Amino acid sequence: MALSSSNGVTSPPAGGSGRTAGPAEHISGDPNVRPSRVSRRELSEGTLVRPRCGDVEPVRIDPDGSIKTGLPVVSFRYASPPGSAAGAGDPRTCPEAEMSVGASSTLAARDRNALGALLAELRQSAVEFRVTPDGLRCTAPPGVLGPDLLARIRDKRDELLHYLATAGIEATVALSAAQRGLWLHQRLAPRHSAYHIPLDVTLHGAARPLALRQALSNLVGRHEPLRTVYPAGQGRPAAHVLASRAVPLRLVDLTGLPADQRDRVAQALADAESRRAFDLATQPPMRAALLRTGPRQHRLLITRHHIASDGWSLRILAAEFAHTYRAAAAGVPPQLPALPWRYGDFARWQQRTSTAGNDPAVLRWRERLRGARTTVGIVDHRPSGGPPGASAARTLTRRVEPDLVSSIGRSARAADTTIFTLLAAALGLAVSSLTGGRDLVIGTPVSGRVRPETEPIIGTFATVLPLRLKLDPRHSLRTTLRHVHDAVAQALDDQQVPAETLAEALGRRRNGGYDLVFAFQNTPPARLDLADLQVSVNPSAPLAPKYPLAVTATPDAAGLTLLAEYDPDAVPHATVRQLLDRMITVLAGAADLDRAAPATADGPTGATLAGRFTAMVARSPDAVAVTDPDGHLSYQALAAWARRVAAALQAVDVGPDDRVAVLLPHGSPLVAALVGVVLAGAAYVPLDPDDPPARHESILDDAEVQAVLTGRAGRDELAWYPGPVLVLDDLPAAPPGAVPAPARHPDHLAYIVYTSGSTGTPKGVMISQRSLLALFDAAMPDFGFHHRDTWTMTHSAAFDFSAWELWGPLLHGARLVVVPREVARDPARLWQSIEREQVTVYNATPTALHALDAVPAAERAPATALRTVVLGGERCEPARLAPWITALHGAAPGLVNMYGITETTVHVTLRQLTRADAGASGSPIGRPLPGAEVHVLGPDGAPLPAGGDGELLVGGAGLARGYLNRPALTADRFRPHHAGPPDARLYRSGDHVARTDTGDLYFLGRLDRQVKIRGYRVEPDEVAAVLLTHPAVAAAAVVSEQADGRTVLVAYVVPAEAIAAPTPVELRRYLRARLPPYLVPARYLPVQRLPMTRNGKLDRAALHVAPPxxxxxxxxxxxxxxxxxxxxxxxGVPRVGRHDDFFALGGDSLLVARLHARIPAVFGVEVSLRRVYEAFDVASLAELLDRLSTPLDLPDNGTV
Structure with a gap:
């Protein structure tokens, strides 16, 4: 049976019948066994405390699993043999109480004072005592035992022997550096369980309790650290080796419980035993208990404190315990070789070799660590409500498959290094990718058994060495491995330097000292062979964490396991998840040693959205940041609101690269929510309130968001969502002081927006902060962004154009005017808003800008402040925008057409439109922004010369990370850029473009079936896929058609057999409940079958032969x-049916506004734009108008 020193995780007990169990039977007649019972307090408080003499308290298991009164369980404690020193000193204690100098001391007061003074002096001088058959043996550092001190010791020899015998002390010994650190930790956090080492095994068969006790006693007698206590004197620890070899083995008989409750109670007791604090001053640092859970089944619990044992010691403990048990069970004496050293010998050797201030190893460490910091940027060091490690450790595991492990091994050999070095480098690079740090210190534990005499000793030798990793993203992985290899080799060469000396060199003051520790466990597990007993290991309860974050790599036959154990109070779960995932990414790319490490691309200093926004807040706190119909928000007020959001998100464990959905209408709350998500370090996933709930549900399922931010109106819709739903109006006030900043890096995600997908499921495009910031950095020379600018935000946050509208002003200290959607859909009101707010930068689709031309001149006051109109989102025909080109002629930059794709972060190219463009045909999209690159390729994938037309491929800093949860699609659309720098990619846009002799690009259309409808890129196949979910549809195809210059969708439907054919009205309503309005087809044509080509593919050309x-x-x-x-x-359509959808026929929000403006003149009634917008078909709008035009019957009250 293999043993491991790592802690597992178990569940708390649950259930139970509520009945009282019967009394247990005595199971041993040994004269050294004395009965005791589990008290009510021991179980109800979750601890196993020492039983009070004669205390018999029944306990009970209630149906909810809580353990209360009603269970008279008898247990047994092996006490010291009759006549031994233990228990003879103080009649006020139980016989099993630990020994101390008590009432039986016969020394006179004066002698006791003189002896106490001598003992204090000897402790101060590090003089050790050991009781031997010949008397008293003293050991001291050189020069300490002078003639005067030796004479005083000889004079007090009998008193010293009497004191040691009465106190049950065999020897006083030196403490090692590790023991001093652990003692200090225990003093600072006496109930802390981080340094407990539990061993919990189930024994199947006829266990022999006396043989188990004998095996434990043999261990304790043979290895002094297991019977050493650590009293304090004058604030300094002493180490007293107790004379008694007897081990109290506590027996608890649970067979009186019902079988369905027995295991749960046993687990509760095991968990409590593993956490129960040690009193190192009076109690030996190892204890044991035996739980009887069946006629031939026991659970053996051995709990050690790290001050007496380390992980390597488990192998020794298991081997010697098993050997002695087998010998005791067979009735023969054990045969174990004598130990070359006691642990105290090692402690003295360590003191002698490490106290010299000019020790070359110490000097090398000081030079190596000069200026280093142990914080790595992923740990929250803010004061928490409790002591360090107050919460139980949590774990996260990742598997590395055998093929990748083999590849790692080959790469390590090729780099002339070890797998440990490669793994440590991968962890460092992963941390660097999350934090941007390049100078990291990672702790790594080593056995510390630098002398061969220490190998068979149980004790604490292990130490944690600091590895200083200096990482440069420009270096190849081979070069990085060489640097890490050298750091590892130098650390191992000087590993004998005590931990406290290393701590001093690092300038550490807090216990533990390392943010991050990495261990590689490649030694075979210990085995416990107990003769005829079958042994199985039980996972231990999670204990307090030793470090904020520790990552352990353990190879096995099935590959390699990465286990992260972390303090949830210090490191968010999301950070741990990202760290392990990025570490595996580095390992996966390690086959190519001469390329730069994949996860460490650097960005501009301080280049995060949160950093730049915070800088604007600090520069102009009182400047207006946001304007909406409810008023103005200053940068300081917006930041305070956003910090409140961030604090609420962090309270539900949202951290870097986590995803948070936002469902809010246009307004300042939406802006505060989006900024708050970014301040929390997460990425926002915007949901359009105009989309149906089914669309929201689809996105939430795919995005696997950690939380949702919404308003009170959205709370009811999201009642089904199982995760945290935070209502913006109900968020608690932010905690005092600044919200702790999470680890942020330019490569963290900024947002994920969903576009149409051919499978019927929208696909999420992941945009990093680096890409978004690169967009504004590239556009700055052309636009000259300024803090005196006023921008508009008219588009849905779920449309990627909004990222340009939102962050453009906030990253430059300008003002953002959030235009309500109903205003944005009404050209007259939109124009009034632009004029009233003195907007200088207006962002629009060409259709939206063209609609403003319909506003009557009398209602259109000059927008004198407007200097820039940015077009995007759809094909631009400059001939239709001639009035705007003329109006903005001479402005800087004037009317600008920007081509872009969601996957390339909003904009890629720029073209300032001129009067010459107004008289030309085509759709000019200009040239690439700085930092972007464009390539035009032919059907064979070869670059085309100027004058050619083909597919546009885009590269550069703006490329998205990829599609969320779609690795195959990401690999297909984002191709390696072999001619570019390492890890560069090119995005296949699917757009058909032509390049002129001057290098300008013109947009010609799509090469695939994607179309742009109302500014959104649409996959008709997505609509068809949703249609196929209707039970009355057997087959369906959706194609696009042109109507008066607009693109609309037409659905061809094959009805299912034996089911009534669905009507167009039914299909339209079905789709409207599941898709955004722009994806709902204009027409539904029933067909007997879908036409096919000779190759069996859908004949789309034949589908277009349809009625108008x-x-x-x-x-x-x-x-x-x-x-x-x-x-x-x-x-512009010849016929309209009573159930036709306005939007499906090609309408958009601006055409709705034109319709709204015509209603008073045609129908003689006034109606709000929103009600017109919601009446989506002819019948609904006609019904509304009829209702409004019906005169009211008013009573005739006569005349006055």
């Missing part, structure tokens, strides 16, 4: 016919 767009059924009332005629005029 028209009504599914004719309007039936005068109002419906008038509405249909108005729609036909506005939409």
């Amino acid at each position: 767009l028209g009504g599914d059924d004719e309007p039936s009332t005068d109002t419906e016919r008038m509405v249909a005629a108005l729609w036909s005029e506005l939409l």
Whole structure:
């Protein structure tokens, strides 16, 4: 049976019948066994305390699993033999109490004072005593035992022997450096369980309790640290080796409990025993208990304190314990070789070799660690509510598959280093990728058994060495490995330097000292062979963490396991997850040693969204940051609101690269929420309130967000969501002081927006902060962003154009005007807002800008402040925008068309439109922004010369990380850029472009079936996939068609057999409940079958041979016919049916505004724009208009 020194995780007990168990039976007649019972306090408080003499308290298991009164369980404690010193001193204690100099001392007061003074002096001088058959043996550092001191010791020899015998002390010995550190830790946190080492095994068979006790006693007698106590005198620890070899083995009989409760109670007792604090001043640092859980089944619990034992010692303990048990069970004496050293010999050797201030090893360490810091940027060092490690450690595991492990081994050999070095380098690079740090100190434990005499001794020899890793992202992995290899080799060469000396060299003052520790466990596990007993290991309860974060790599036959044990009060779970994932990413790329490490690309200093926003807050705290209909927010007020959001997110464990969904309408709360997510270190996933709940649910399922931010209106919709739903209006006040900044890095995600997917499921595009910041850095020379600018935000946060609108002003100290959606859809009101707010930068799709031309001149006051209009999101035809080109002629930069794709962070190219463009045809998109690169490739993938047309490929800093949860699609669309720098990629846009002789690009259309509808890139196949989920649809295809210059979708549907064919109205409503409005087709045409080509593929050309767009059924009332005629005029379609969808026929929000403006003149009624917007078909709008135009019957009250 293999043993491990690592701690497992178990569940607390649950369930139970509530009945009282019967009394247990005595299971031994040994005269040294004395009965005791488990007290109520021991179980109900979750601890196993020493039983009071004669205390018999029944306990009970309630149905909820809590342990209370009603269980008279008898247990046994092996006490010292009759007549021994233990228990003879103080009649006020139980016989099993630890021994101290007590009431039986016969020394006179004066003699006791003189002896106490001598003992204090000897302790101060590091003089050790040992009782031998010949008397008293003294050991001291050179020069300490002078003639005068020796004479006083001889004079007090009998008193010293009497004191040692009465106190049960065999020897006083030196402490090692590790023991001094552990003693100090225990003094600072006496109930801390971080340095407990539990061993919990189940014994199947006829266990012999006396043989188990004998085996334990043999260990204690043979290895002095297991029977050493550490009293303090004048603030300094002493080490007293107790004379008694007897080990109290506590027996607890649980067989009186019902079988279904027995294991749960046993687990509760085991958990409590592993956590129960040691009193190192009076109690030996090892204890044992035996739980009887069945006629032939026991659980053996051995708990050691690290001050007496380390991980390597487990092998020795297991081997000697098993040997002695087998010998005792067979009735023969054990045969073990004599130990070459006692542990005290090692402690003295360590003191002699490490106290010299000019020790060359110490000097090398001081030089090596000069200026180093042990903080690595991923640990929260803010004061918490409790002591360090107050929470139990948590763990996270990642598996490395055998093929990758083999590849790692080959890479390590090729670099002439070890797997440990490669793993340590990978961890350092992963940390660097998260934090941006290049000078890291990582602790790594070593056995510390530098002398061969120490190898068979149980004791604490292990120490943690600091590895200083200096990482440069420009270096190849081979070069990085050489640096790490040298750091490891130098550390191992000087590992004999005590930990406290290293701590001093590092300038550490707090216990533990390391943020991050890395261990590589490649030694075979210890084995426990107990003759005819079958032994199985039980996982131990999670104890307090030793370090904020410790990563252990353990190879096995099935590959390699990475286990992270972390303090949840100091390191967020998300950070640990990201760290392990990035470490595996580095390992996966280690096959190519001569490329730069994959996870360490550097960015501009301080280049994070939070950093730049915070800088704006500090520069102009009182400047207006956001304006909406409710008023203004200063930068300081916005930051305070965002910090409140960040604090609430951090309270639910949101951290770097986590994902947070945001479902809020346009306004200042939306801005505060998005900024707050970024301040928390996470990425926001915006949800459009206009989308149906099914669309929200689909995105939330795919994004696996850690939390959702919403308003009170969104709380009901999200009632189904199992994770944290934070209502912005109900967030608690932020804690005093600044919200602790999480570890942030430019490569952390900024946002994820969802675009259309051909499978019917939208795909999330992951944009990093580096990419978003690179966009603004590249655009600055052309736009000259300024803090006196005023920007508009008119687009949905779920549309990637909004990232440009939101962060453009906030990263430059400018003002953001958040335009409500109903205003943005009304050209007249939108123009009034632009003029009233003195907007200088307006962002729009070409369709939206063209709609402003429809605003009557009388209602359109000059927007004198407007200097820049940025176009994006859809194809631009400059000929339609001639008035704007003329109006902005001479402005800087004027009217600008920017081409971009969601996967390339909003914008890639820029073209300032001129009067020459207004008279030309085509869609000019200009040239790439600085830092972006564009390539035009032919069908064979070869670059095309100027004048050619082909597919546009985009590279540079703006590329997305990829598609969330879609590795195959990411690999297909983001291709390696073999001609670029290491790890460079090119994105296949699918866009058809032409390059002129001057290098300018023109957009020609799509090479695939994606189309742009109302500014959104759409996959018609996504709509078809959703249609196929309707039970009455057997097959479906969706294609795009042109109607009056607009793109609309048409669905072809094959009805399912034996089911009534669905009507267009049913299908439209079905899709509207599941898709955004822009994805709902304009027409639904039933067909018997879908046409196929000779190759069995869908013949899309044949699908386009369809009747012209028209009504599914004719309007039936005068109002419906008038509405249909108005729609036909506005939409440019010859026929409109009573259930046709305005948006599906090609309408957009600006055409709705034009429709709204025409209603008073045509129908003689006033109606709000929102109500027109919600009445999506002819019948609904006609019904609304009829209701509004019906006169009210008012009573005739006469005349006055």
